[in-house]
Amino acid sequence: QKEVEQNSGPLSVPEGAIASLNCTYSDRGSQSFFWYRQYSGKSPELIMFIYSNGDKEDGRFTAQLNKASQYVSLLIRDSQPSDSATYLCAVNLGGGADGLTFGKGTHLIIQP
Amino acid sequence: GAGVSQSPSNKVTEKGKDVELRCDPISGHTALYWYRQSLGQGLEFLIYFQGNSAPDKSGLPSDRFSAERTGGSVSTLTIQRTQQEDSAVYLCASSLSTGGFNQPQHFGDGTRLSIL
Numbered sequence: 001q002k003e004v005e006q007n008s009g010p011l012s013v014p015e016g017a018i019a020s021l022n023c024t025y026s027d028r029g030s031q032s033f034f035w036y037r038q039y040s041g042k043s044p045e046l047i048m049f050i051y052s053n054g055d056k057e058d059g060r061f062t063a064q065l066n067k068a069s070q071y072v073s074l075l076i077r078d079s080q081p082s083d084s085a086t087y088l089c090a091v092n093l094g095g096g097a098d099g100l101t102f103g104k105g106t107h108l109i110i111q112p
Numbered sequence: 113g114a115g116v117s118q119s120p121s122n123k124v125t126e127k128g129k130d131v132e133l134r135c136d137p138i139s140g141h142t143a144l145y146w147y148r149q150s151l152g153q154g155l156e157f158l159i160y161f162q163g164n165s166a167p168d169k170s171g172l173p174s175d176r177f178s179a180e181r182t183g184g185s186v187s188t189l190t191i192q193r194t195q196q197e198d199s200a201v202y203l204c205a206s207s208l209s210t211g212g213f214n215q216p217q218h219f220g221d222g223t224r225l226s227i228l
Contacts, residue, residue, distance in 0.1 A: 032215070034216060034217075036219075042221070043203055043219040043220060043221050043222050044155070044203070044219050045219070046216050046217070046218060049216050088154070088155070090155075092215075098143065098145075098160055098162075098168070098207075098215075099145060099147075099157035099158075099159075099160050099168060099170075099171060100145075100147075100155070100157060100217060101157065102147075102154045102155040102156075102157075103154060104153070104154040105154065
């Protein structure tokens with residue numbers, strides 16, 4: 001049974017601070033990792049993806065992957081009120097089993 | 113169009129009726145996926161297509177659910193004899209190909225299905 005775990009929150013962060021979102025996954029064979037942002041009533045929007053251990057930066061966003069610990073995180077620097085949303089962690093086993101397994105998401109609130 | 117297109121955006125139907133949901137993927141994307149998201153729940157994988165083939169049907173909740181894809185493009189998800197527990201947002205996504213690495217999936221706006 002593939003599982004992806006996230007703290008549901010809400011996670012409250014002051015504007016301008018760093019928001020840190022965490023995710024653990026159960027399937028050690030997982031190969032690709034994705035972060036999606038979902039505003040209320042909207043569909044998920046891809047933020048970042050990562051497949052190698054270490055950090056990957058894109059603008060204010062940094063994804064971090066540690067396969068040994070089965071842990072992936074998303075850092076949002078200089079948080080803005082528009083970053084307030086639910087952040088979904090998704091994991092892809094790869095090798096043909098390509099349906100994503102999603103966590104239930106962390107609700108992030110950026111306080112002005 | 114530039115993104116994944118789904119129709120209808122909303123569907124209200126009576127219990128026991130059949131419904132058909134449509135997804136038109138991003139042009140050139142060979143892989144297509146169906147998920148559903150129930151209120152307060154995470155996204156649940158249903159089925160994916162590589163071209164017109166569906167290698168993985170493991171997520172379909174019951175035999176009332178079926179999906180097809182023709183011409184390697186548009187896909188339809190059909191739910192027969194709908195039940196109230198089928199009420200959810202049905203999301204379609206597409207990607208360039210399967211194979212795992214670096215093939216992010218891009219989502220459509222979804223179909224909100226309500227079973228009365």
